[in-house]
Amino acid sequence: MMETVTHKLTPVKAVITDVIKETEDTVTLVMRVSPQKTPEPGQFAMLYAPLVGESAISFSGIRDGVIEHTVRRVGKVTTVLTSLSPGDVIGWRGPYGKPWPMSEARARDLIVVAGGIGMAPLRPVIHKRIDGGEAGRTILLYGARSPDQFLYKKELREWQEAGVDVRLTIDKPHPSWSGRTGFVTELIPKALETAKDPVAFVCGPEIMMKVAIGVFEKSGMDLSRVWVSLERKMRCGFGSCGYCQIGPVFVCRHGPTFRADEVRGVLGW
Ligand SMILES: Cc1cc2nc3c(=O)[nH]c(=O)nc-3n(C[C@H](O)[C@H](O)[C@H](O)COP(=O)(O)OP(=O)(O)OC[C@H]3O[C@@H](n4cnc5c(N)ncnc54)[C@H](O)[C@@H]3O)c2cc1C
Ligand code: FES
Structure with a gap:
């Protein structure tokens, strides 16, 4: 045949x-x-x-x-x-592309840091941790510009009920919001206080990921345990055209998920 x-x-x-x-x-x-x-x-x-x-x-x-x-x-x-x-x-x-390294987070506490649309590639991580009955805790730090900008609003409650520690923040005070305000990266030090042997996955605007890496480093976290997801305009998507290239790295093939200590050298952060 x-x-x-x-x-x-x-x-x-x-x-x-x-x-x-x-x-x-x-x-x-x-x-x-x-x-x-x-x-x-x-x-x-x-x-x-x-x-x-x-x-x-x-x-x-x-x-x-x-x-x-x-x-x-x-x-x-x-x-x-x-x-x-x-x-x-x-x-x-x-x-x-390269997936989030779910096996690195297995049986460990996982800190998920999401900003805006950056929640989208992290949602399957939350699903997988819930569906797999993961032994480690999952702490979700999720920031949006304003309350109406949160994605998956109904699911956020379900995730909390399923044992995920969901901590939301919006950038500035808003009349319809009584929760936390401030940038999502400001929630990282507190999350690290209670997390045991954690791993972190981060996705959001590039400036937010850069700041997050700095906060993790300042808090004493080993950056080989932090991953970020990069965004570059793409054409082929699998390492053939060079359109997404940053120095020696093709974001589509070597990423989009990268270890924070490696990405720093590539982006000069
Ligand atoms: C690996 C990866 C995953 C992505 N996942 C999502 C996702 O889940 N949901 C989502 O909405 N978007 C995602 N994006 C971004 C998405 O690819 C772009 O927003 C889209 O290609 C824009 O196309 P357009 O024709 O609508 O806009 P265009 O008309 O091409 O551009 C509109 C504006 O966006 C800018 N822009 C376009 N593409 C990018 C890019 N990749 N990075 C930075 N700026 C860009 C342009 O410079 C311009 O200012 C992802 C990108 C990558 C590389
Ligand atoms: S998009 Fe072609 S090499 Fe990455």
Whole structure:
């Protein structure tokens, strides 16, 4: 029998089965990809908006054969992707990139630090820790600009009930908010006080990740136990075109998740 060979650049079909509005400019696309794929938390796919182009988008959900991507509208491709409806079909290729090192965090306390849309690639980490009945604690430090900017609002309560220590903060005081205020990186020292032998995964705007690395270092954390996820504009997604290159590193192939002590040298932080 002839085997069908699919080139890494050839998209497969993804059928949108649901669209969940997260914020004014962000949706979660629920889809079925055929043939079915089994990505890992931290990896990404290239989503093709017909006649417009492709964007790298992380997996924000990967349970039971259903794939989810949370997309924020910033430009041409993401405007199309955030306007999709159930039944629409898009092109999809992947999974690409290095996942979060879940095994490094096994049976250890995990501090997850998320800023804004950076919560998206960390959501499957939370799911996996809950589903796997993880022995170590999971502490989620999640910051947003304002209360309406939090993603997965309903799930945040469910995660808390499932044993995740969820600590939210918004940048500045807001009339509808009685919780913490200040940048998410300010929550790191307190989380470290009670965490045992922790590992940390961090994703958010680049400046937030840079500050987070500094705070972990100042608090005495070994930076070989901290990982961040970098973002660069991508074309091929698998290390062939050099578009995402920073010095010797291809973000798509060597990352997007990197160990903090290694990324510092690459970015000159
Ligand atoms: C590994 C990886 C994972 C990602 N995961 C997600 C995700 O889960 N959800 C999500 O909404 N977005 C994610 N992104 C970002 C997403 O790829 C870009 O926002 C998207 O490609 C923008 O395309 P556009 O055509 O809509 O915007 P464009 O019209 O190309 O650009 C709009 C603006 O965004 C800037 N921009 C575009 N792409 C990037 C980029 N990759 N990094 C920094 N600035 C950029 C442009 O310079 C411009 O200012 C991820 C990016 C990478 C590399
Ligand atoms: S996007 Fe082509 S090498 Fe990274």
